[in-house]
Amino acid sequence: MSTELIIALIKANIVLGVLLTNTILLIWFERKLVAGMQSRVGPDRAGPFGILQTVADAIKLMLKEQILPLKADRAMYLLAPIVALVPSFLIFMIIPLGPNLNIEFGGENYIVEFVGADLNVGVLYFLALSSIAVYSVVLAGWSSGSKYPLLGGVRASAQMISYEAAMGLALVPVILYSGSLSLVDIVDSQAGNLSSSIPILNSIVSFIPKWNVFPQFVAFGIFFIAAVAEVNRAPFDLVEAEQELVGGFHTEYSGFRFAMFFLAEYINMFNMCAITATFFLGGWLGPTFDNFLPPFLSSIMPIIWLGVKTFSLLFIFVWIRATLPRLRYDQLMELGWKRLIPASLVWLILSAVVLGLREFGLPWS
Amino acid sequence: MFELLIFFLPASLLIIGALIVVFAKNPVHNAMGLVMTLVSLAIIYITLNATFVAMVQMLVYAGAVMTLFLFVIMMIGVDKKEQTSDSIKGQTFLVSGVFLILMSLLAYVAVNSEFSWNLWFPAVEYVVEGTPQLIAGTLFTTWIFPFEIISILLIVATAAAIALAYDSKIRNKDA
16 A cells, blocks of 8 residues: 555545534534524524534434335436435545645655645536536436426526536636636635735735635626525525425435435535635635744644635525525526626636736737 | 556446446436446546546536436436337348448457557656646647637537527517
8 A cells, every 4th residue: 555545545534524524513503593593592402502413313314214216216216315425525625725734754754735636627627526416416306206306306407507607607717817727726826915016006905815706706706606506505496495396306315315415415515615715715825823823723724714714605605595585497597597607708708808918918019 | 456446447337338328228327327438438538647638528528418418308208118119120130230340340450450459558758647738738729720610610500509499489479
């Protein structure tokens, strides 16, 4: 066994553990937050502040009977939850969690990249895997052999295809600004503060960090809306509109298979927020307070910064859910195709022109 | 040993997927077999260091094209039984005959040519990492003319599809 393989295995296990614990926290976080916004108490029985409620729910789901509908297509029915879960774990592998680490082990120095895998096509990898996730919804809807899941599946596939396009187009200006498809390079390109050639403006903006969200605020808006739609959260949760579809594509699923869909949804939500933080909010960048914190604490500060940014975005996700009513289906399609995609195309051309002017100057000068 | 596994696992999955596409009775199973083939092919591209091509393969074929296939299959309805009898008399024999002739031709050419049978991973000094920069550099300099021609072709096809689907009578009634 080579060292690289051992490091890769350790990383994969860490990602698994982090994502699973995170989901437990996240579901509790969401339920408490929504409860607070609706003047309720929320879960408060299991553990302090009800924090173990998700664990109890997970145990309950694991012990429940798993029903296989009579008219279900057996192979596809069993495959769908797995297809939902695998891409959600894989996407997290490319999110950089911090700068490279130096680890001394057995008298030798290892440089460990603090990221699952630094791919030179990281952005494409993210888009490819999130498009694979569509299959789980479509297959689950079709294979259940029942009409409510089928309607949910057809709706979901149309929605996810539509918003994927807007999401991909909103990322292109960011790639142009960073000059790389690697997420590690995209984070590195956001280090430092903004600068301006005009002296007065420079003194104002030089306090603001050089995150992509400031020059690319339109792309950020489009990406965030598309991200909410892509993970099927309210107000875009037509996929599982309880009032119309009894529960959507997973109506016929029960027990642990249902839990797998649930898990995948929350991991996808977390991934989407971490990806948004990486693309637009500087990822793990932030002050590490080297001078007055012990070295151990300052070395984990990047993870804390990424966590703070991710959970702020998650707060907005939950806030939107508690505030906005669900869109009608035609409104959803119109927003995707007639507003977001044209807006992202116009913004892409604008940013390309600005970048070109900055790089080459005016064409006639 | 490890490399062997990394090649033969996706390669055998690819062949199984292709067989599912041909022999499965249910259209959804056919489509999923094709997805399996495309994803396995992407894994083989990665082992050949063509990461960009692999990701585009996943994104365009497995992600977009096949989702649309599946969508259309579900909309048309999969409950209809597929026609299993020959629509042209003796088409099974005809197709098998043509297939055999083509395969023997391929075998003949492969045996008689100078083709190297060393199908192992390329030696390390020849490996070129298939970065996006490399592909863009070639695509937008040497192949810029065909690239632009193809983009015009696609726009013509899109415009034609819209023109075919657009019913001016219905539109005017609405307005």
